[in-house]
Amino acid sequence: MAQNFSNKLLVLGGLIAAFVIFAAALTIASPRISGESADAPQAANATAPTQSAAKPDANDQSKPYQEAEYRTFPVVGSRVAIWAVAQLHLLFAAFVLAVPIFAFIVEVIGYKTGDLRYDRLAYEFTKLLSVSFSLTATFGAFLTFMLIILYPKFTNYLMSVFSPTFLPYVLLFFFEAFFLYTYYYGWGKFHPLVHLGLGLGLNLVGTGIMLIANAWLTFMMSPRGVSDAGAVLSVKDAVFNYTWMPINVHRIIANVAFGGSVAAAYAAFKFLQAETDEERAHYDWMGYIGNFVAISAFLPLPFAGYWLAKEIYAFSQTLGLTMMGGAFSWLFIIQAVLIGNLFLAANYYLWLGMGRVDGPQPLQKFIKYLLFGITLCFMVWATPRSIIATVSEVRAMGGSAHPILGYLGVMSAKNTAVNILILTTFMSFLLYRRTGKVASVPWAKTGHAAQLTIFAAAAFIVIFLGVYGYFVEATVRIKLSVPQVLSVLFAMISITVVDIFLFRGARKTGEVRWGRIPRISQYVLIFIAVTFTWLMGLMGYVRSGLRQHWHVYGVIRDRSVDAFTPTLGFATKVVSCTVLLFFMLIGVVFWISSLHDRPDFERQPRPAGARRPEAEKA
Amino acid sequence: MRVPLILRIGALVILTTGFYTYVGQMVPQKEVQAPQETNLNNPDLSSADMAKIGRTIMEGKGLCLTCHTIGKTTGPFRFPDLAGVDVRAKTRVPGLNDVEYFAQSMYEPTAYVVPGFPPAMPPINKPPIGLTDKEILCVIAYLQSLGGTSTVTLKTTHHYYNGTSAAPEATAK
Secondary structure (H helix, E strand, C coil), X not given: CHHHHHHHHHHHHHHXXXXXXXXXXXXXXXXXXXXXXXXXXXXXXXXXXXXXXCCCCCCCCCCCCCCCCCCCXXXXXXXXXXXXXXXXXXXXXXXXXXXXXXXXXXXXXXXXXXXXXXXXXXXXXXHCHHHHHHHHXXXXXXXXXXHHHHCHHHHHHHHHHCHHHHHHHHHHHHHHHHXXXXXXXXXXXXXXXXXXXXXXXXXXHHHHHHHHHHHHHHHHXXXXXXXXXXXXXXXXXXXXXXXXXXXXXXXHHHHHHHHHHHHHHHHHHHHHHCCCHHHHHHHHHHHHHHHHHHHHHHCCHHHHHHHHHHHHHHHCXXXXXXXXXXXXXXXXXXXXXXXXXXXXXXXXXXHHHHHHECCCCHHHHHHHHHHHHHHXXXXXXXXXXXXXXXXXXXXXXXXXXXXXXXXHHCHHHHHHHHHHHHHHHHHHHHHHHCCXXXXXXXXXXXXXXXXXXXXXXXXXXXXXXXXXXXXXXXXXXCCCHHHHHHHHHHHHHHHHHXXXXXXXXXXXXXXXXXXXXXXXXXXXXXXXXXXXXXXXXHHHHHHHHCCCCEEECCCEECCCCCCEECCHHHHHXXXXXXXXXXXXXXXXXXXXXXXXXXXXXXXXXXXXXXCCHHHXXX | CCCCHHHHHHHHHHHHHHHHHHHHHHCCCCCEECCCCCCCCCCCCCHHHHHXXXXXXXXXXXXXXXXXXXXXXXXXXXXXXXXXXHHHHCCCCCCCCHHHHHHHHHHCCCCCCCCCCCCCCCCCCCCCCCCCHHXXXXXXXXXXXXXXXXXXXXXXXXXXXXXXXXXXXXXCC
């Protein structure tokens, strides 16, 4: 009865949704169809609106063709419309590019170890791809149409600069579809090596697509290969612009972190739905792997961010300073809150995970120190250079910077805080890794001492250089972040290498019981996924918004009505709406993917001559 | 009554995004408009008035105060502090008076770089900043007032001033 009602509700809901979508499409299209002729005058000079100009006669056969420079999207305006669609496209694209990377790696591990659990896990990840790929392509097409409709002249310019790149892009897209569907539908149908080859092809083609698209957007930010007036001098230089490679690297890493977190959120959702211990064990493990992928990729992300920022400064100090010291400087305080939350949540999940292991937990006593360190770094990172204060407070402080806390608002303090945060999270992971194990190699004591020494040395270098930065000139100070980053990277790599050998053949003090973890841990995974998504939205905004009133920075001026930088409050509202839309859609993706596991529908056979229960009731 | 899982997850997503939106409202809110060219059609504008306009340009369109400070005495300096800069400008580069030195600093900023600072200032007459020659004269008038007296007028010429306006930026054709 209840099932019957729910089915009817679904049918009714579907009909209403279809009607609403149709009505919305009609509403959006109507002004465009009837108002086309009014767009041309706006194009002539967008800064001096002439929309009130008399409409040309619809029968005027002598009217010359004039290309519109801009058109307006109803209600929210062109910029917000493009912004939301581009962000949704990028979020799905990031997911579709990232999942094959770790699905492939997990499949390789399964193939090498012969452990079928890995193969099942890789397949489970891949199941999410098919629907996401369709949505990525749909939003990509939507974005292209929106650009052509709303920014026709600029889109035309960009297409003329990058005309040689479009056909390879389309070709790669065909290959992407081929590899993706054969990889998914061919699971278990080919020799494992052939299947792995398909996975490799999928990854290579996906990366190729991203590299081409990145060339277009980074050109807008740091143009090269064009004259001061925008004429194309070298397409190669336009592609190999200042920020192209840093964005490529940054996006690959960020995509993996984001994809891992969304896959972990899927596992969390399935864990919370699970009815058997076996299911819980599987999805707990899947969530752990997804989160491990996300955090492993997240740790080097700030370093890729440094490189990107360095290249932005190398291209244009003005652009760099607009980002860090101008209109966008407060955005990085919001970013600090997000990243601080990510670190806290990731560490909390690892600490909760220690409960999976049987027996005593001697390492848990260190958690309080780690928590203290993380909180302290979080507070330093989130401290702004200048403080919002009343006039009397500013006078009392002798400026907008607080006499003591102001010192924590500069890059020397922030670089130090983020490096220590990374080291602390790495330490949490090490503690988790060695829960339920005791190193049994003869050199165990020396190994532990070596690890501790490396860790302490890295922390000392980071803090020392952070303090030293306050006493040197700007030219020296900006170079100090490099040894800070290198010492942290060195510590992470060398300690991991020592750890691998140290715990080879380690004595087990307790078994890992997958699935035995508090349910709150699964909500933490979902929280991490939402925070990652929001962070991507925010950083996408700063990357694009940094150009301010330029379509192509310093070359093609934006003369539309949107050629201003909105408040951060407005920007965060748009980001939040986009994130909510994304999670609604990803919910649909999860639901469609889960249909695969449902039992087939079976119609109940009715005895001959029997009437339907509803009919009887009527 | 047990709240359905989908509602719990939905509430978590909404609360998380709501929290970050709230954080976004807590930081200073400033809408930055695209810069407009300053109206400098009055040829008889006094040096003092030009200095006032120059200060406004430095705070806004010129983006000068994003990097430079005026009167900061302690702490790390991103770029040179400009308090009393006119005194230094008169003798800093042999053969250049203060007007010529200021002009060189803006049109060709890497020609002379103050020791201890990176050669990072962009040419101010070119996009993306793109101040006009007259706007730059106003900035010079203001810089002269920092430690000296403004002497330039809109009729003042210097090595870089050829009487034309700044290079116009392109539009998509």
